Amino acid sequence: MTDTLQISDIPVPGYERVVRGVDPKSGLRAIVAVHDTTLGPSLGGLRMWPYATEDEALFDVKRLSRGMTFKSAVAHTGLGGGKAVILGDPKQHKSEALYLAMGRFVDALGGKYITAEDVNTSVADLEIVRRATKHVVGLERKDGGSGNPSPYTAYGVFLGLRAALKWRFGSDGCKGRTVAIQGAGAVGSALARRLVEAGARVHAADKNQDRVAWLQGLGVLPATEHEILTMPCDVFAPCALGAVLDDQTIPNLQAKIVAGGANNLLLEPRHGKLLADRDILYAPDYVINAGGIINVSVEFHPGGYDEKVALAKIERIPQALEELWTISKQERIPPSDAADRLAERIVADARGAKKAASCSVPPKGKGGGG
Secondary structure, three states, rough: OOOOEEEEEEOOOOEEEEEEEOOOOOOOEEEEEEEEEOOOEEEEEEEEEHHHHHHHHHHHHHHHHHHHHHHHHOOOOOEEEEEEEEEEOOHHHOOOEEEEEEEEHHHHHHOOOOEEEEEEOOOOHHHHOOOOOEEEEOOOOOOOOOOOOHHHHHHHHHHHHHHHHHHHHHOOOOOOOEEEEEEEOOOHHHHHHHHHHOOOOEEEEOHHHHHHHEEEEEEEEOOHHHHHHHOOEEEEEEEOOOOEOOOOOOOHOOEEEEEOOOOOEEOOOHHHHHHHHOOEEEEHHHHHHHHHHHHHHHOOOOOOOOHHHHHHHHHHHHHHHHHHHHHHHHHHHOOOHHHHHHHHHHHHHHHHHHHHHHHHHOOOOOOOOO
16 A cells, blocks of 8 residues: 655754644644653654644644653653644544554654554554554553553542642642532543542533533533633633633632643743732642653553552652642742743753763773773
8 A cells, every 4th residue: 555644844943853744545634743852752642633724733732742841851751742633523534544644654753752642532543553653652451551541640630639729728628629620521520530539519511511411420510611610619620622721711710729630721821920810729730630641651661561650650749739839939930930940950950961971971992991
């Protein structure tokens, strides 16, 4: 079969490589962004979304890949940051041929980018991708993978949310607390279940009404997409897409805490200050939602994947958040800025160490004798 995949680079300052992949035969239109590999190979999920334009997709994949660099840095996963997006409506355009073409696209990057599950891409879809490339993680346990990362992301968010409650109210107890969850997908629904079991009053909204209807059976209260953004609550937990916190939504929030599973919640960095100005405690997204990437990163351990190791690492998320909130308080900066500074410092220190190590290696034939 003739491969019709066409690959071209998109110049983007500050990113190691951003690449467009188009396959006319399968209908694939995708972008892979490799932000930084200082700490290790770039790893990030494969998202499928009906972006209106390629510019919109490029904006999203750049933000997501940068977020993955920072997420892995703060979580000490030993990985760099990357992301991939497929332009298309999953209800209309998803196919075996499309994911096989995506696998060839990933493979053509020679390991520079490793892919995983994300919005509208399931573990079953990754199994198809795996037929065309070995650069895939998060496959089923029976295939040597760590499985779907979503439950681990939700677990980390639940622990981080409790840490936020303790920081704000003095107790991490969920009983009697009200949580508004935006997005009832894999992460949002798993988070809702844990919160209900812990005694919280949980409201949820999602574009897919079937998801909300299913959660009602667990005791979750349905809400509209507008209501979920404006209702009085202790915690607003965004678990859908990013950029939900902006000039329009922040002034209307009636939450004391923002702690959710979505990536890139702030439309712009300055929106972290807007939250702080309103005395809303923010759990930086790439710190609280790192459970999934932490779980997947354990696949790279010498002995292979071990769930006990993964859970122990995920259970450090509350400590990481408390450290950031302490820095935020001491330096009088928003928690989002504290997180960015920490991540940037970790990457910069690693880059400096690599440079120093390369400079200290003597030329061949000189030094090192004995």
